[in-house]
Amino acid sequence: MTLATQTGKLPVERRGVFSKKLSGILEPYLYVSPALVLIIAVMLMPLILGLSYAFRDIRILNPFSGGFVGMAHFQTLMSDQAFLGALANTAWWTFGSLVFQFGLGLILALLLNRAFLGRGLIQALVFLPWAVPTFLSGLNWAWMFNPVVGPLPHWMTSLGLMAEPYNILSDPDLAMWGPIIANIWFGIPFFAITMLAALQSIPKELYEAASIDGATTRQQFISITLPFLAPTIAITLMLRTIWIANFADLIVVMTKGGPADSTQIVASYIFTQAFRRLDFGYASAIAAVLLVLLLAYALSVIALRRAMTHSDN
Amino acid sequence: MASIEIANARKSYGAVDVLHGIDLDISDGEFIVLVGPSGCGKSTLLRMIAGLEDITSGDISIAGNVVNDLQPKDRDIAMVFQSYALYPHMSVAENMSYALTLRKTAKEKIADAITNVADILGLSALLERRPKALSGGQRQRVAMGRAIVRKPQAFLFDEPLSNLDARLREQMRTEIRKLHRRLGATSVYVTHDQIEAMTMADRIVAMHDGIIQQVGSPVEIYDHPANIFVASFIGSPAMNFLEGTYETKDDNGADGAGIRLSDGSLVAVLPARGATNNQAVTLGARPEHITIAPDANSGLAARIDLIEPMGLSTLVHATLAGKPIKIFTMDRPDYAVDSTIHVSFDMEKVHVFDTKSELRLPPVIEPHPGHRD
């Protein structure tokens, strides 16, 4: 990474000045350029191209399509009941998954943060679902919800949750729970890993000091653990919300958005529009709206956090 | 070995100026100590010499060659970091030989150099260990060893002893001095500990807010501080300062010089160069230059606040003219707190500073001209 290096004890030639200054300034860019080129070429350019589709009529099977349609897609969208339903489903899917992933992930992290016999092995086992390819988990969970080949409906019946074993994935009122449960299973490890990392970076002396000051375990949790975890929790929750809202794989595999669109979320609706109806223009318009909504969500969370930390001081 | 010249070197981070034009010539083989309060720019200056920070403007030369645009590796200097910066994945021997290996030194030569240096520093038994398995003092030695094996043109030290306990620090202080005598290498040593500065330096460079305040031998800096900052920073316990006005007549109207303190009492001083009647001045007196009078007939009245026995000596805290002062005495006084004593100032040793510019106004006639070298 050096352009001009000189050895020996000769006086430096003045032309070296320029090249060293220049190489010093350029150096960081040399390190980041591969990533930058890749991201611009494979993510940013396609994004812009994709956004432009939102204003065009692009249907793969229609040779006359391709024209500019202005805001037409967005106008259709405003009155598209399926889309509006998908928006509501997205909120339900996202927060339903998130609450349990986070709550259970935090509990798991707290459990793993104490030393006990076999912790290493247990940790590896409970983190395993994260490594399972998502469509495989989807298929497997769909299988387990099926009363013919899966145990879950029978268990729920014996627990009195169901009158008789049936497949909740075909019940419009309950179907969303199927993908959500699969998603919880898949997502707990992520939260557990992140929270465990944050827990382990809390200095032990703080707990020792607090216990000398007479704090009970619960008081220590409230006055030390939670404040320390708060920044990590805030960031992870925000990133995960966005990620889950965009995450259609499990739904596409398990229910395809059905029955009767009861599990259709925006991300899976985009998928349906693009690859079942082959209407890329409309799909891009939906995607653009989703992107804007998610950006707005992220920015408002960041703004809220900033406002809160400022009022603290 | 080499000399180092720094000419009008400046450093700024964006709009913040950290160093404002540093001029300093370090001769071949000299041991220079940079001292100053936290944040004054010592590390920055040292890192500029090392090549780890760019120089915003000005020149730095080593052995007569401008090195502004040389990479650290091409400057032939060694540095000991405050954190030691030992490579955690290498053994002690590998740590010390890394630089030589990079220079493609012959294997046998490296082995000789390592054995030799390990001997000097008492590391022979530890050569195969990883830094993790060493005590703080041992790590410090390895860091020293890593610098020494290279026989560089100059050594740079950034607070190398600040992580050690007092006893070890004292011991390493002498060892570094001995090593320097033995190797004769040009050294620049950064510390904020003024005792290290006093005991180790050939010359002290006192810095404040990115400006060199004074350069001189430890005794010179101690005895003839250039301004209030240097006077207050060097010396422990610190110098006492009492504000007042300069007067050219004493209480009886005779010609002389004195400083009228806020309570109206007059302290006699040697006539100060450039001082005029009624000028606002500050009297500076080191604790050892104030004596407690045996009776109430002479000197100024002061009230005892605290007696601090220090073993060899005793430090008396008192209030004089409304100001707290410290008095150093070899006696073992047993005054009660709140009792009144009388003190007098050693006229030849106290300093007069201009309160406004904070500069020292030296006596018109130096009392011991022979002292300067």
Next chain:
Amino acid sequence: MTLTGHTSTRKMLYWGSHYLMIAAFVIFALFPLYWLLKVSVTPNDILYTEGVRMWPSRTTWDNYTFVLTQSNFPHYFMNSVIVAGTTAAVTTVIAALTGYAFSRFAFRGKVIIVALMLITQMFPLVMLIAPIFKILAPLGLTDSLTGLIIVYTAFNVPFATFLMQSFFDGIPKDLEEAAMIDGNTRFEAFRAIILPLTLPGVAATLGFVFTAAWSELLFALMLVSSESASTFPVGLLSFVSKFSVDFGQMMAAGVLALIPACLFFLLIQRYLVQGLTAGAVKG
């Protein structure tokens, strides 16, 4: 944790419930995988009749032998190994360089680049399929493993970069400065001193990207049309769509697909926690 003589009842209760909860988590995590395994060793004729039994009355390896010898799966498997392996390696190198720059340099445009990387995490990736196809097609990169590798690398670089950065942040700057004074250029110091110290981070990043690339279905499905360039997930899906679904064989293939990803993950999950520990709490 050793339970000493004066263990109080409360402590016993605490550890009792601790282990009970841990057990619940382990069962929740492993039961679906167990079910996958069970189905894969159940003979076809009793697949439905004994559908809800905890363990079938007879077991068979037929599904596995079929998948390994009669199907295209070994070929898909190789493709996936190539794609996931190369993606992991390339992504880790790029992310290490970028993460190092983020950790060590202050430079103009850094904030913008970081923001850009964060924003890429918000895209509905579905939206990118058609445009990426359009960009890759003229370059001959659709229907090719290389094209998949490029796309996966780009998708994984942002997160991998932040992961690597958190590892670098945990290593004192003094170390490469010492190496630079000892005779390295900055890049040499990065390679010889800093990288060896971040090996856990490198392992974590490799493993994370490997599992992600190993599982990816959508782009593999849309960018590749020929059998010869199909990856494992696509092949698995072909069980569902093409024939009457042969669940036993599909589950057997699924179990086989799990093995490399799980192995990788088991090896690295410790480092993942460690790496996040270094950087997690600064946000």
